[in-house]
Amino acid sequence: MSAAGTPVLETAARPPRSGLGATLAHAGYVVSENPVTGLSFGLLLLLVACAVLGPSLAPYDPLASDTAAAxxxxxxAHPFGTDQLGRxxxxxxxxxxRLDLAIAVFSVLLVFVFGGLAGIAAGFFGGWTDRIVGRVADTIMAFPLFVLAMGIVAALGNTVTNIVLATAIINFPLYARLARAEAAVRRNAGFVMAARLTGNTDLRIVLTSILPNILPLMMVQMSLTMGYAILNAAGLSFIGLGVRPPTPEWGIMVAEGASFIVSGEWWIALFPGLALMLAVFCFNLIGDGLRDIVDPQRRT
Amino acid sequence: MTALPLLEIRDLTVEFATRRGTVEAVRQVDVSVAKGETVGIVGESGSGKSVTSYAVMRILDRAGRIAGGSVTFSGLDLRAARERQMRDLRGREISMIFQNPRAALNPIRKVGRQIEDVLRQHAEAGSGDARAKAIAALEQVRIARAAERYHAYPFELSGGMCQRVVIALALACRPQLLIADEPTTGLDVTTQKAAKDLVVELTRGLGMSTLLITHDLGLAAAYCDRVVVMEQGRVVETAPSATIFRAPAHTYTRKLMKATPRPGINLRDLLPEAAPPAPAAASAVGEPLLTVSNLVKEYPRGGATRVLGRLFRRGDESSEAAPFRAVDGLSFAIRRGESVGLVGESGCGKSTTSTMVMRLLDPSQGSILFKGEEIGRVPGRGFARHPLRPKIQMVFQDPTDSLNPRWTAARAIADPILRFGTVRGADAVRARCDELARLVGLPVDLLDRFPHQLSGGQKARVGIARAIAPNPDLVILDEPTAALDVSVQAVVLNLLADLKAELGMSYLFVSHDLHVVRLLCDRVIVMRAGRIVEEGSTEEVLEAPKADYTRELIAAIPHPPVEARAPSPS
Structure with a gap:
């Protein structure tokens, strides 16, 4: 292929030098510059491995009860101990x-698409679009968010899909507001005017000039809300909404173990709680690292 | 010179820790300022002139560090001084005026209070007399009705007024040394002159020393006793300002002076090397390309009073304010192949006019006739798909802001080609990009870089290449060189002149600098408060201005006394 031929159409947004190799090199630099980022990426890798390989990594069947070993x-033999049914x-x-991460990832993707686009439209077009998106966000913010999530799940039914939906809805204002503010700043930037002059329609301007420049910030936001989404899902399960026993889920496991803490069986609640904490911790830390990697200004 | 300098910088080296290792921003710099003396540090961006002043104040950011040399201020070693001592010195003994006066003031605090803060911090005033002293400080910088303005917030004051407040702040404690870092760069020329004259008068009156940091040789020549020229972190020349402009010793100083626009030269004189003479302007040819007649842009008067007035229905018809006219009945024409300069100070409506001609903003009244077609009626939002869209293009003021940070130079230049579909196929588009890059003198291997990897001049070239890509008939240049160094400005202005001759375009050059406009334009329109003050051929307007306002504008621009044109005092 000719180096001069390809990079002009949409692929030209990336220079040939910064292909996958350059991105990886840059990521390597960011990680070496900030070891905490490296640590959080390692943690993420571990979590993803658990989610993907889950059942084959687990030494026992997570649902098999053995009352003799309760x-x-x-x-x-049982590094984290066993629960009241010997699991x-x-x-x-x-x-x-797997379940916890899936809920978090899908709810965050959902809110990123809808909240992000609504926010960009509000910031870029202003006027009525802005008012409608703003009032929807205000309405959602008017409720205590966890209570709102409880209400949505209770009303729509106790399924994983509805947990994803509820988590996405309560995060909507965060995304819409961030995207709106960032789009409004860039609406009058020189390069947006220049894009108008070169015959771009508003939709194209949003997709090629506004969205890519907001993406780094949105990435950070996504990473932060990922942790929040996991907590939210676990919280809903903890109070009995959402995932039902005996499905293994960190929130339910903490809830089940809570009553045993008084009688001295601390391990039932502790280890799932620890997993929950590490996952949230990991996503919060990754936010910073991600920003450094996706920001073109940092890439020299 | 006095025996003991007030400020002595010797062998100063400042390092910055960056991703590619440490970078020396300032290398072995020697500067001394005697008592009562005004010394100018002149250099282009990246020459280390600001870093030097930050090192004196010890306000370098975290990555920066003084690696060597010494800074002595009236016998005190500033490098070894404790942070506590520095705090006492800053503001009381050494104070600083920054570039953007509005940014230097706290937006939510009354200006009078901000002056009081400084006075109290350095125990120059107690709670009893602070207010009176603050008002006196405001009076000193000739702010009318100082007692009233004491209660003003920065956003209620004009840029020039804010700069006066900043000067009052800097001088409130009567420091011995004032460091002025590009003190007038963001201001209009007439405001600039007033602010600078004020600083000079006050500092002379108080017997203060001044370190003036600027990129503008003219400013340094007009106000400094001695000038230090810096290039890439080094001092290349130090001389009294009278001699440095008559006989610059260093090649860099000569290059810098050559590149500064001034009366009585042509475009080619700006370049360091001799170039073939500029192609004779095919002046005043062809039919009118653009005819603007009776153009008006009105904005409703906003603000709380209007809302309140509407709420309470207090005001009758007479108190309802008339809408603000940013552009008030403007008429002019641009012929094919002609360059017209649109000159005026900020707020005169020149940008509003160019944006309307550009069809990014809808006019309230009037017509814009382009190539015989009325385009003023086409709504701005829908103009992106209009067949005449490619024919009017624009070069923006800030080359950095006008490039999408996530697009390479090639992608930015290719955008109009792809959108207007003049060329199809990836190879053909790339070939056209290469051709445009060559046309604007941008090395082809830079095309795959992102804007932040390009220098200011290179970004300006990308912006120009993008504007000429769809073969426009009219290009609007909105202060295309305002953000560039003088030497880069010289090259870009020449490039624009060559492109015009080669491609036969017309230019509408929007600028505040009459000297720059003179170099490129056949005709000039001087605007003030939305109206045309004066219009005519460039020579006429600059040599024999009819309007007082034009005369004032021309007089306000400082320029170095080059080539012994000015009567020499020695």
Whole structure:
């Protein structure tokens, strides 16, 4: 292929030098510059591995009960101990990663698409679009968000889809407002005017000039809300909405283990709680690293 | 010179830690300022002139560090001074005026209070007399009705007024040394002159020393006793300002002076090397390309009073304010192959006019006739798909702001080609990009870089290439060189003149600088408050201005006394 031929159409948005190799090199630089970012990416890798390989990594069947081995403290055979039905907690924690991460990822993607686009439209076009998006966001913000999520799940039914939907809805104002503010700043930037002069329609301007420049910020926002979405899903399950037992899920496991803490069986609640904490921690840290990687200004 | 300088900078080296290792921003710089002396540090962007002043104040950002040399201020070693001592010095002994006066003031605090803060910080005033002293400080910088303005917030004041407040702040404690970092760059020429004259008068009156940091040789020549020229972190020449302009010793100084627009030269004189003479302007040819007649843009008067007035229905018809006319009945014409300069200070409506001609803004009244077609009636939003869209293009003021940060130079130049579909196929588009790059003198291998990897001059070239890509008939140049260094400006102005001759375009050159306009334009329109003050051929308007306002504008531009044109005092 000729280097001079390809990079003009849509692919020209990326220079030939910064293909995958350059991006990886840049990511390597960012990680080496900030070890915490490296740590959080390692953690993410572990979580993703658990989510993808879940059942094959787990030493026991997460649903198999063994009343003879009930309520065992951590041992070599059961590193995280067993619960009241004798199920291996390590296996349950590993298998639960898939469901928790799936809820978080899908709800964040959903709100990114709808909240982000609504916010950009509001910021770019102003006027009525802005008013409508603004009032919808205000309405959602008027409720305590977790209570709103509870209400949505209770009204729509106790399914995973509805948890995803509820999590997406309560995050809508965050995305819409961020995107709106950023789009409004760029609406009158020189390069947007220049895009108008070169015959771009408004839709094209939004897609080629506004959206790509807001993306780094949105990425950070996504990473932060990912942690929040996991907490939200676990919280809903904890109070009995959402995922039902015996499905392994960190929130339910903490809820089930909570009553045993008083009697000394701390491990049932502790390990799923720890997994939850690490996941949230990981996504919050990754936000910063991600921003450094996707920002073209940092790439020299 | 006095025996003991007030400020002595010796062998100063400042390093910045960056991704590619440490970079020396300032290398072995020697500057001394005697008591009562005004010293100018002149250089282009990146020459280290601001960094030097930050090092004196010890306000370098975290990545920067003084790596060597010494800074002595009236016997005190500033490099070794404790942070506590520095805090006492800043504002009381050494104060600073920054570039953007509005940004230098706290937007939510009354200006009088901000002056009080400085006075109290340095125990120059107590709670009893702070207010009176603050008002006195405002009076000193000739702010009319100072007692009233004491209560003003920065946004209620004009740019020039804000700069006066900043000067009052800097001088409130009667410091011995004033560092002025591009103090007038963001201001209009007439405001600029007033502000600078004020600083000079006050500092002379108080016997203060001034370190003036500027990119403008004319300004340095007009106000400094001595001038230090810096290039890439080094001092290349230090000399009294009277001699430096008559006999510049260093080649860089000569180049810098050559590139500064001034009366009595032509475009080619700006370039360091001799170039073939500019192609004779095929002046005043062809039929009118653009005819603007009776153009008006009105904005409703906003603000709380209007809303309140509407709420309470207090005001009868007479108190309802008339809409504000940013452009008030403007008529002019541009012929094919002609360049017309549109000159005026900020707020005179020149940008509003160019934006309306550009069809990004809808006029309230009047007509815009382009190639015999009335385009003023086509709504701006829909003009992107109009067949005449490719024929009017624009070069923007800020080359950085006008390029999409996520597009390479090639993608930015290709955008109009792709949208207007003049050329099809990836190879053909790329070939056209290469051709345009060559036309504007941009090395082809830079085309795959992102804007932040290009220099200011290169970004300007990308912007020009993008504007000429669809073969426009009219190009609007909105202060295309305002954000560039003088030497880059010289090259870009020449490029624009060559392109015009080669491609036969017409230019509407919007600028505040009459000297720059003179170099490129056949005719000039001087605007003030939305109306045309004076119009005529460039020579006529500059040599024999009829309107007082034009005369004032021309007089306000400082320029170096080059080539012994000015009567020499020695």
């Amino acid at each position: 309520l065992q403290a951590p041992t070599l 291996d907690i390590l296996s349950r924690v590993i298998v639960a990663a």
